[in-house]
Amino acid sequence: MSGSASTAGRWGLVAPRGGAANGRSPAPLKARFARNRLAVAGLAVVILFVIFCFVGPLVYSTDQTHTDLTQVNLAPNSAHWLGTDAVGHDQLGRLMYGGQVSLLVGLAAGALATVIGTLWGAVAGYAGGWVDAVMMRVVDAGIAIPALFILLVVSAITNPGPLGLIVVLGLVSWLVPSRLVRAETLTLKNRDYVLTLRATGGTHGRAIRRHILPNSVSTIVVAATFQIADAILLIAYVSYLGLGVQPPRTDWGGMLSAGLTAAYSGRWWLIVPPGLAIILVVCAFNAIGDGLRDAFDVRGRA
Numbered sequence: 001m002s003g004s005a006s007t008a009g010r011w012g013l014v015a016p017r018g019g020a021a022n023g024r025s026p027a028p029l030k031a032r033f034a035r036n037r038l039a040v041a042g043l044a045v046v047i048l049f050v051i052f053c054f055v056g057p058l059v060y061s062t063d064q065t066h067t068d069l070t071q072v073n074l075a076p077n078s079a080h081w082l083g084t085d086a087v088g089h090d091q092l093g094r095l096m097y098g099g100q101v102s103l104l105v106g107l108a109a110g111a112l113a114t115v116i117g118t119l120w121g122a123v124a125g126y127a128g129g130w131v132d133a134v135m136m137r138v139v140d141a142g143i144a145i146p147a148l149f150i151l152l153v154v155s156a157i158t159n160p161g162p163l164g165l166i167v168v169l170g171l172v173s174w175l176v177p178s179r180l181v182r183a184e185t186l187t188l189k190n191r192d193y194v195l196t197l198r199a200t201g202g203t204h205g206r207a208i209r210r211h212i213l214p215n216s217v218s219t220i221v222v223a224a225t226f227q228i229a230d231a232i233l234l235i236a237y238v239s240y241l242g243l244g245v246q247p248p249r250t251d252w253g254g255m256l257s258a259g260l261t262a263a264y265s266g267r268w269w270l271i272v273p274p275g276l277a278i279i280l281v282v283c284a285f286n287a288i289g290d291g292l293r294d295a296f297d298v299r300g301r302a
Contacts, residue, residue, distance in 0.1 A: 032295040039291020042284035049281055053099035062093025065248045073262070076269055083269040085258060094255060095273050101251040103281070105165050105235055110228030112170030117177025118220050122208050124178070125185025136182065139175050147172045148237055155243035162245055165238075169231050177223040184216045191215075218296035225289035229282045236278050252278050 033039055060081075068088030076083045082091035124135035150172050154160070160168060188194065194211050202210075213220075238244045239253030250258075252274040259270025 029295050033291050036291040036294055038287045039294075042287030042291070045280055045284035046288065049099060049277070049284075050103065053096050053103060056096045057093065060093060060096070062090040062097075064089055064094055064097045064250075073267055075267075082273055083267070085270055086262065091269055091273065094250060095252075095277065098250045098252050098255050098274065099277060101162055101245055101249060102232055102235055102253070102278075105162050105169070105251070106228050106232035108166045109169035109173065109231040109235075110224055112166060113173035113227045113231070114177050114220060114224040115174075116170060117174035117179075117223070118181045118213065118216070120174065121178035121181030121183075122185050122212050122216070125182035126189050126204065126208055126212060128186075128189075132182070136179075139178055142172075142175045148234060151234055151238055152241065152243060155238050159243075159246065162249070165235060165244065169234055173227055173230060173234070177220070177227065180219050180223055181216055184219050185212050188212050188215050218292075222289050222293045222296065225285050225292060229285035229289070232278065232282055232285070 068084075071080070071084050071088040073086060074080055074084040080090050080092070082095065085091055085094065120135065120139070124132045127135075151168060154168050155165075158164060158168075189207070189212065191211070194207050197207050197211065198204075235244060235251055236253030236256065239251050240257045242257060244254055245251055255274035256271055256278075259267070259274070263271040
């Protein structure tokens, strides 16, 4: 789908293969990742936002359920560090609260999409023949339909909560990972260790579990980071259009939507913080994905 298909352009990765020589041992992998300063900065940003969203409310406690019409649209001050919104909610507390939804839904949806795509691609690539042809035509047909369009239609019909968004996002975002894993599987299934397993009576399922999936770990891990970034963006799109999680819940996209008209009145604190949060977190996950891709791709090293 168009939202997910753009992910493919960020690749350039064919996963390394074969035992210790592929550079997957933890210490060298960590060292190669650490040399990518942008990726390390991205990891730091993600960790800081996780602490901010999940630990911050324990330190900076606010009421994000009840309205307070005596504290409406206040500018940042000592009592409300990022001001208040149109119903009196503390904006800094709401940024934390909305970040919990955005991060949890993005992480869970990205993980679900990666799992589905990995299993689909591994089976298609390993089976080959007409099974592969049919399964990949399903993927091609799905990619031709914009993911955002499907998400908007489903959201308008079902009005999903966070759990519903996770399921819907996972079901519309698995297509690109499936193609990547399938391409990896087509190569791996002809390796000597897979052929040996099959010659000694090993089942197809055992070959996939013992060799195909473990040797595709680099593709899977990097795909997951990009899928999380895409999921966070899709959540923001849907919530911005008013079809995401409903009040009193919110996420960063919902905060942008709520603060859009106020921005024309000079109340910048209602739109700049959530906008920056989305940009920083999405860029951070993309940087992590680039760093992991380069760390796993030992063939690109001298």
